[in-house]
Amino acid sequence: MHETVITGLGAVTPVGLTTKETWHALTAGTSGVGRLTYDWAQDIPVRIAAEVDDAFADPLGTALRRRTDRSEQLAVVAARQAWEHAGFPEVEPERLGVAVGTANGGFGTTVSQQDLFRAGGHRRVSPHAITMVMPNGPAAWTSIDLGARAGARAPVSACAAGVEAILTARAMIRSGDADVVVCGGVESSIVDLCLSGFARARAMSTRNEAPQQASRPFDQGRDGFVMGEGCVVLVLESERHARARGAPVLGAVAGGALTSDAHDIVGGEPGNQARTIGMALRSADLDPGDVGLVHAHATSTPSGDLNEALALGSVFGTPPPVVATKASTGHLMGASGALGALVALLAMRDGAVPPTLNLEEPDPQIDLDVVTALRPTTARHALVDAFGFGGHSASLVVSAA
Numbered sequence: 001m002h003e004t005v006i007t008g009l010g011a012v013t014p015v016g017l018t019t020k021e022t023w024h025a026l027t028a029g030t031s032g033v034g035r036l037t038y039d040w041a042q043d044i045p046v047r048i049a050a051e052v053d054d055a056f057a058d059p060l061g062t063a064l065r066r067r068t069d070r071s072e073q074l075a076v077v078a079a080r081q082a083w084e085h086a087g088f089p090e091v092e093p094e095r096l097g098v099a100v101g102t103a104n105g106g107f108g109t110t111v112s113q114q115d116l117f118r119a120g121g122h123r124r125v126s127p128h129a130i131t132m133v134m135p136n137g138p139a140a141w142t143s144i145d146l147g148a149r150a151g152a153r154a155p156v157s158a159c160a161a162g163v164e165a166i167l168t169a170r171a172m173i174r175s176g177d178a179d180v181v182v183c184g185g186v187e188s189s190i191v192d193l194c195l196s197g198f199a200r201a202r203a204m205s206t207r208n209e210a211p212q213q214a215s216r217p218f219d220q221g222r223d224g225f226v227m228g229e230g231c232v233v234l235v236l237e238s239e240r241h242a243r244a245r246g247a248p249v250l251g252a253v254a255g256g257a258l259t260s261d262a263h264d265i266v267g268g269e270p271g272n273q274a275r276t277i278g279m280a281l282r283s284a285d286l287d288p289g290d291v292g293l294v295h296a297h298a299t300s301t302p303s304g305d306l307n308e309a310l311a312l313g314s315v316f317g318t319p320p321p322v323v324a325t326k327a328s329t330g331h332l333m334g335a336s337g338a339l340g341a342l343v344a345l346l347a348m349r350d351g352a353v354p355p356t357l358n359l360e361e362p363d364p365q366i367d368l369d370v371v372t373a374l375r376p377t378t379a380r381h382a383l384v385d386a387f388g389f390g391g392h393s394a395s396l397v398v399s400a401a
Contacts, residue, residue, distance in 0.1 A: 004170045005242050006250045006398075008086025008235030009342055010078035010184075014050035014228050014329050018081060023346050026354040027374055031212035031328050033226050040192040046199045048211040049190045050228035050330030067128045068141060069106035070188040074231035075138035076145050079182050083146060086235040087247055089180050097150035097178035098143040099168040100186055100233070101161025102334035103388065105135030107189040138186045138231075150178040156334075158388025159297070160258070161185050162232065163337030163396045167256045169236045179241040184233035185335035195227060201266070203301060215331075216358040217298035217324035218305050218366050225299040228330025232338035251345045254381065254399040255284025261391040267303060268387045273311035277383065280395035281315070284381070288316045291397075292379025293347060295340035296368075297387045298324035298356075299331050308385060309366040320379070323347070323371045327357035337386030341398050344382035348400040353377050 009019045014032025016022035025032070032050040041047045057065055057073045059080070065073060079100075083089075089096075109132040116124040131137060136154035143152035151172065155164035162185025169183035198204045205224040207214035216222040242249055257279035261272035281288060294312060298305050312319040325343050326332075332339055347353045353371045362370070384396040 003239055004173050004236050004253045005239050006234050006252060006345065007237050007242050007247045008082040009250065010081030010085065010233040011342060012052055012056045012074050012078045013230040013339065014052055017053060017056045019342065026325055026328055026343065027352060029355045029357060031357060033211045033214060033330055035211055044196050044199055045206050046195050046204045047208045048214055048226060050226060051190055052229050069109040069132040069137060071102060071106055071186050072132065072137045072141045074188055075100050075142050075186045078184065078231040078233040079142045079146060082182060082233040082235045089237065089245060089247065091180045093147045093149040095150055095179040096146065096148040097169065097172050097181040098139050098146070098148045099153040099155065099165040099181055099183040100139040100142055101155035101157065101165035102135050102138055102186050103158045103161055104187065104189045104194065106133040106137055107194055108191045109133050111191045111193050142182060146182060148182065157392040158390050159333050159336055160386045160388040160392035160394035161334035163256065163384060163386040163394035164258055166234060166253060166338065166341060166396060167258060170253045173236060173238045180235065180237045182233060182235055184231065184338040186231035187333040187335045188229045189333065190227055190229055205300065213358050215300045215327045217296065217300045217327050217356055218309065218363055218368060218370050219359050220361045220363045222300045222302060222305060224301055225326065226330040228332045230329070230332050230335050232335050232342050234338065234341065249401045250349065251401050252399045254397045256280045256394070256396040257283060259393045261393055263391055266389055268307045270307045270310040270314065273308060273387060273393055274314040276393040277311060277315045277395045280383065280397050284397040286381055286397065291381050291383050292320050293344060293353060293377055293382040294320055294322045295344045295382060295384045296322050296324045297385040299326055306363065306365055308387065309368050313367060319368055321353060321371050321375065321377065322368045323353050324356045325354060337384060337394060337396065340384040340386065341396055344384055344398050347377055348379050348382060351376055351378065
């Protein structure tokens with residue numbers, strides 16, 4: 001029995017517009033990475049990404065779409081899915097909270113509105129530009145859509161933001177500030193400036209002629225990450241509230257940890273990552289041997305994957321099976337940790353771990369049991385890693401129902 005349980009899931013990803021579609025695609029080994037067809041993409045070294053089908057926003061209506069950035073639309077759609085999956089919980093607005101993290105917020109709006117200003121001046125800028133750009137926008141619009149008044153938290157911690165949002169939600173429930181919190185992460189940054197910046201930093205794969213083979217976690221030939229977009233949302237409740245309303249419990253957020261490595265603005269530090277993982281396990285009152293599955297951050301960068309593997313080896317000795325779904329979805333940045341939580345939870349529910357694609361020649365420096373074909377599991381506890389630029393380190397422990 002856990003203090004904070006999970007009762008709903010919502011997902012809009014490059015491989016599916018719902019949780020069911022996303023999970024089916026991941027277990028089937030489907031890739032959502034493809035070539036970019038925008039004119040600007042032909043002028044930069046990176047011409048691939050994992051995009052979400054534009055049809056995801058159809059339920060929102062024209063008026064709301066005009067007032068919101070794509071990241072905000074993704075958040076509202078995924079939150080509505082999760083809320084429905086949770087059975088539309090009856091909860092007082094003052095006891096309902098939101099926590100949605102992101103790395104960049106309305107990056108697409110920032111770029112497009114700047115272009116409009118330069119082309120036509122002040123009067124071309126949208127009156128909604130500021131509320132479309134602000135990184136708290138996805139959390140704010142979600143709170144408005146659901147009528148949540150216990151707080152709309154908006155962690156902005158690069159690729160750790162989704163896990164930080166989930167742990168923020170857990171803290172809100174444990175402190176008694178809320179009974180139910182809708183939480184997760186979102187990102188929509190497939191725009192020229194963002195991809196150009198990462199390309200200049202040599203952080204992205206340039207396998208433009210083989211998009212679906214570009215993201216290669218732990219493979220010796222990995223050459224960088226592939227940008228993805230999407231949103232994953234979980235409904236967290238106090239166990240007491242969930243049991244009182246008879247809600248089916250999907251699992252629990254058993255623990256987690258947030259740290260900073262104070263090391264480098266870009267590069268992670270294995271020692272601090274190991275410290276974060278160890279803290280997360282202790283917060284869940286678990287020993288390393290209790291963990292049966294790891295959803296790795298594993299972005300497919302040469303140094304990042306190695307650092308995480310070293311950290312896992314330091315904590316576990318011989319780590320449990322590892323899955324890295326960024327090979328399928330690309331890197332969802334602020335949403336990546338929330339997607340990891342969903343994957344870990346569903347793997348334990350179904351007793352099946354989805355494959356990590358494109359691991360053809362394992363890096364000899366990396367000693368991990370990476371799942372490369374659909375594999376049975378009896379895991380009851382899983383670790384989810386999320387490490388971001390700026391030294392943000394986050395690890396989450398989710399447990400089966």
